[in-house]
Amino acid sequence: MQMPQPNASVIALKDQLAARLRSVMPADAVITDIAETRAYECDGLSAYRCPPLLAVLPASTQEVSDILRICHDMGVPVVPRGSGTSLAGGAMPTADSVILGVARLNAVLETDYADRIIRVQTGRTNLSVTGAVEAEGFFYAPDPSSQLACAIAGNIAMNSGGAHCLKYGVTTNNLLGVTMVMMDGTVVEIGGGHLDAPGLDLLGVICGSEGQLGVVTEATLRILHKPEGARPMLIGFDSNAVAGACVSDIIKAGVLPVAIEFMDRPCIVACEAFAKAGYPDCEALLIIEVEGSDAEIDHQLALIGEIAARHNPVEVREARDADQAARIWLGRKSAFGAMGQINDYMCLDGTIPVTELPHVLDRIRQMSAEYGLDVANVFHAGDGNMHPLILYNANLPGDLERCEEFGAAILKLCVEVGGCLTGEHGVGIEKRDLMHVQFNAADLDAQMAVKDVFDPGWLLNPAKVFPLDASESHRAA
């Protein structure tokens, strides 16, 4: 991974910078000790590491503003950080940058059940947003698997999704407003409790901008009342193609499940060995969850069962109660853990048109043979967001590189069939250099124009998202 040469003159400013930062915030919130800054050297993409120049942990929007103003004055790059669970290296520091962690900004500022909104500081974890409203029967819909750890800040920056986004949408569809601090320290309020923008939809472009346009300190989120109930169904098939066709038919039939999860044989086998969920021995399985009252759930599952029956399933299992539901989800939920047990793995995140599923899975299988690396597939089938897990051995020289090449080949395939490089994890550093595959120079220039307007000095979250050759002239301007 090529990163720009750290700026030695910025590194030389370390002590002076720390002193200025300590003049605007408590001393313990400015971390300069190398043993301690190491805690921030990577995020969930742990193959890449680099300790930052220093780290700051502000406790208010004002402190964030002060920090950014100082860094702006001194020309120091800033990398915003939530909980550090990014799988794309989005929160990875550079040696000449300040990590600005929002973990101390974790308060609930307002809940309003009549207006169905909650306003939080963005260091709050995703799950604890739901935690704050569930006593009243409400929840915050986007539910990344990392929801216990990841922060709303990171969710907004990555426009994170979750298992239930087929029905409820991803972060951007559930975000109503933000307080954001610009790189020069200016605080802007965008959106709020109302549903549309008075002018250009700035909120829409801030969400998913990977920490490069400003530091988001507060957010207004849409909350919803929980459904009366939810239950999954498990259907096993003897081929990926048939399972894929079944997904298409369910969607065409007008049933809109909240989740359709897909696992292929390698994944089923690994999960079975790890979690012993009692999954059938088959080539592919779907876990489909629907919501409503008991009668509504029965009706929808019956419809899905009918559709599945036309595809000769090897097994159909309908959860009758919470215990059976938990067993159906058990294997799926432990998929990443199961993979981690047997191997090092790299988790991809491309999206394809649902109709291309069988073709893409076939190609991945062929490529797996060519590269000599196993791959297991587990993904959100309803929306075509794939998560191929490539297994490799980190201790074997050259294996990581081969794995990355294989990964890049799969992502190129996703783009080729009409999809994209990343469905929910973001570009970060991981997919930065693949952006040329999906976008031409004009496409990238248009995106970088936004960056130029929000952060003219290109100091926020440097060297991410845009290929360095493409961004060079913008950074120099």
Add this chain to the structure above:
Amino acid sequence: MMPTSEDELSGMIRDASGPISVQGGGTRGVFADGQALSTAGLNGITLYEPGALTLVARAGTPLSEIESSLAAEGQRLAFEPTDMRALLSTSGAPTIGGIVATNASGPRRIQVGACRDHLLGVRFVDGAGNIVKNGGRVMKNVTGYDLVKLLAGAHGTLGVMTEVSLKVLPLPQAVATLSIPDLDAAQAVAAMSAALGSPYDVTGAAWADGAAIVRLEGFSDSVAYRADRLAEELMQFGAVTIGDVDWSAVRDARAFAGLPGDVWRVSIRPSAMPAMVSAIRADGDVQVMADWGGGLLWVLCAAGRDLRTSITSGHATRVRGDASAAIARFHPEPAAVAALSRGLRQRFDPRGILNAGVMG
């Protein structure tokens, strides 16, 4: 000008010597000075995959064509695009480009989201003639910055869209509307909030003619079940009847069509709506109705009145009124936000020729 290809459009914009007024169907009352540029030549559905819930169409495609293709497969544009012809006394055929450019979203906004939430990708030509694509045709996509949202609702000021791809959804088997008559603003908001805060998946909640109306959609048995349950919960607000209501009239604020005066849309938190209605009434004669559970207020007021002087939260857009009056269509933004918007316009349209002045 009426380009028939993206390249031709790009050339026209690059070579333009003055302002350009971008026209789709011309039904939404968005008119800029300058040479007219029609999207009518950029026409047709280019891809429709019912099994993937996606439709791609060129920007000038009439909505009616899209709707009939979707209906044939039992699907629809779930964000319920508005039809402004009656209200604005315009004629012509609404195009998908015009809908996206104005982010035109109806009552179902509160449940499935706005047009921008269903927009998966765009192709557009910016003010310098560059052809740009963003997003794509898949449901989940976080690759690079989301210019798709930025283009939705930009009223043609950042670029001329040539193609849009949209998420579509199944048509429901059944629809039912619960009505409670004779409610004032505060009672109506309370009833709508109760309905929207229930588990029954309400797809519309409006207040018109003094009645709160709440819509349910889905499979027949399910709609019947939820309608009964919700009726029980809403009884505390008044007598509940269950029946059919023409939601397109709500969607298009058709009650104000043909009546004299200016029309405004006020976007607010529902809980702020009753006090705002009082304030607006105190400052002059008006008719009001609400959509989005009280979060969207439609106001008919005397011509030339600046409704913004009565508004203390949210924002107000004047959708009908004398264009030459000093009142801007859009609510002024705070200085720091306005600077960002201005900066973006300068970058996407350096000469300021695309629908100049339409957004202020």
